[in-house]
Amino acid sequence: MPSPKNPFLTGSNLSPELYFGRDNEINRLINEINSGNNVSLLGPSKIGKKSLINSAFANREIGRNYYTFFIDIRTTRTMGEFVLLLSKTILEALKPFGKNVYEEYINSIVSLKSYIIYDSRDIPYLNLSLDKIDNEGITLDEIFNFLDETGKPCIVAIDEFQQISNYPGKNILNTIRTYVQHCKSARFIFSGSRVSEMEKIFVKQASPFYQSTSVITLEAIPANIYSAFAFRQFTENGFEISADVIFAIFEKFEGVTWYMQKVLNTIYNNAIKGTICTLEMLPDAIAETLDCYDYTYSDLMLRIPEKQKELLVAISKEGKVNGITSGSFVKKYNLPSQSSVQAALKGLLEKDYIIRTTNPDTKASIYFLTDKFLELWLNK
Numbered sequence: 001m002p003s004p005k006n007p008f009l010t011g012s013n014l015s016p017e018l019y020f021g022r023d024n025e026i027n028r029l030i031n032e033i034n035s036g037n038n039v040s041l042l043g044p045s046k047i048g049k050k051s052l053i054n055s056a057f058a059n060r061e062i063g064r065n066y067y068t069f070f071i072d073i074r075t076t077r078t079m080g081e082f083v084l085l086l087s088k089t090i091l092e093a094l095k096p097f098g099k100n101v102y103e104e105y106i107n108s109i110v111s112l113k114s115y116i117i118y119d120s121r122d123i124p125y126l127n128l129s130l131d132k133i134d135n136e137g138i139t140l141d142e143i144f145n146f147l148d149e150t151g152k153p154c155i156v157a158i159d160e161f162q163q164i165s166n167y168p169g170k171n172i173l174n175t176i177r178t179y180v181q182h183c184k185s186a187r188f189i190f191s192g193s194r195v196s197e198m199e200k201i202f203v204k205q206a207s208p209f210y211q212s213t214s215v216i217t218l219e220a221i222p223a224n225i226y227s228a229f230a231f232r233q234f235t236e237n238g239f240e241i242s243a244d245v246i247f248a249i250f251e252k253f254e255g256v257t258w259y260m261q262k263v264l265n266t267i268y269n270n271a272i273k274g275t276i277c278t279l280e281m282l283p284d285a286i287a288e289t290l291d292c293y294d295y296t297y298s299d300l301m302l303r304i305p306e307k308q309k310e311l312l313v314a315i316s317k318e319g320k321v322n323g324i325t326s327g328s329f330v331k332k333y334n335l336p337s338q339s340s341v342q343a344a345l346k347g348l349l350e351k352d353y354i355i356r357t358t359n360p361d362t363k364a365s366i367y368f369l370t371d372k373f374l375e376l377w378l379n380k
Contacts, residue, residue: 007233008265010258011051019055020229021221022048029056029189032214033066033155038180038188040161040202040209043218044355045193045370046258052218053157053189066187067154069093074160079167079175083136086143086156087112088126095123108146111139144179147186157189162197173201177208188213196357220255223247230264234271241267241277248282259372262289290377297377304353310335311344312353312369316378320368322359 029052032039043049050070057068071089076082087109094102106116106124115128133139147154164172180188190213192198201209220226227246234241245267253259266285267277301309314333315321323329324345325338335341345367348354353374357366369375 006265006268007237008230008261008268010261010265019051021225022052022055025052025216025218026055026059028216029053030059030062032216033062033187033189036187038213039190040198040213040215041189041191041218042195042198042202042215043193044195044256046256047193047218047220048257049191049193049218050159053159053191057155057157062155065153067094067097067150067152068157069154070157070159072159073163076163077167079140079169079172080133080136082164082167083139083143084128084133087128087139090143090146091124091126104150105146108149109139109142111135111142140179144183144186148183149185154186155189156186157191159191160193161190162192162194162201165197165201174208177212181212194352194355221257223250223255226250226255226257226260230260234268234277238273239268239271239277240275241271242279244279245277245282248279253372256372262373265289286376287380290373290380293373293377297374300374305344305347307336307340307344308347308353311341312348313378315354315367316369316375319375320366322364322366324365324367 029039029041033056041049041052050072053070056062057070062068069086069090070093071085073082073085076085090105091102094105102124106113112126112128112133115126116124117127118124147156164176190198190202190209192201195217201207202213202215204210227243227250230246231241231243246264249260249263253263263282263285266289267281270281270285270288271277304312310333314329314335315324317333318329321329325341327338329335330338330341345354349356352370354367355370357368358364359366
């Protein structure tokens with residue numbers, strides 16, 4: 001007999017009963033927006049930032065009083081790509097509000113109007129590729145004028161905002177800051193998982209965004225709260241699980257929600273009524289979970305240059321690395337040379353395969369893999 005519907009989900013649009021432990025953060029985000037403040041939301045990858053934003057957007061008061069837009073700019077490489085993604089996102093988000101609303105937006109983006117096409121149901125689409133954006137500055141002017149002048153205030157959430165720092169061109173952050181500063185009717189949420197880069201943008205005094213937002217740092221849900229939630233999901237559906245299992249998962253994945261949910265999803269699928277899920281099940285559950293990503297990770301490793309691959313494997317074995325160019329680390333993992341490590345390190349950071357943080361005591365750089373499942377897979 002199949003088990004009840006698995007409650008350990010990893011999507012960003014979770015039902016209220018399955019999105020838990022973030023009431024304070026949701027309320028603060030909503031209060032900041034309602035108070036007229038822009039927000040920078042910082043937290044490691046897969047900690048639940050997008051789910052938090054979506055939960056705030058799903059709030060009845062927010063839905064009634066604002067238009068809400070969410071864009072993930074992780075894969076954008078230029079200002080033109082940013083403008084194109086923002087243009088399309090706004091149009092798609094306005095469609096449910098009816099023709100009068102989305103026509104107002106279409107009439108605002110004059111520079112793109114010739115690329116609007118209508119399907120057989122008279123629904124508009126933006127038929128535009130990057131090479132057709134003649135002047136991204138003009139289009140950005142038009143978009144921000146719409147955000148500022150439309151009849152209903154807007155909230156724009158930009159995920160992985162630190163990516164803008166990598167766009168080619170001068171004063172990109174200054175440009176975006178100027179648009180945001182002069183857009184009085186819209187509120188902005190700047191979210192990012194590269195915490196050190198986000199801090200440079202919003203916390204460092206030299207940045208044009210310095211002190212321009214209320215900063216919310218998203219930490220792991222406390223272990224006792226997460227454990228109580230997980231334990232309840234098992235028991236309410238007729239299963240039993242040892243609390244030791246949940247705390248072991250929490251410790252192994254440092255409280256990062258997505259990974260914990262994935263492993264518990266597997267354990268729940270394998271649970272049998274009348275028996276207790278114990279610690280002995282955990283290694284097999286993790287192995288089964290990792291098997292789902294075997295093709296993805298194998299393909300990834302084929303595409304990584306050899307020296308970057310060697311360094312990635314070395315970091316995965318070490319866990320967290322201090323002194324990554326030190327002679328002892330190079331020798332321990334038979335890496336070619338310190339200069340080779342430095343070059344490979346640059347490539348892995350650019351591709352977001354590894355994260356650099358700073359030891360608060362020594363101020364030394366610490367490096368570790370972004371993807372905790374990839375780290376485990378490499379160590380199998």
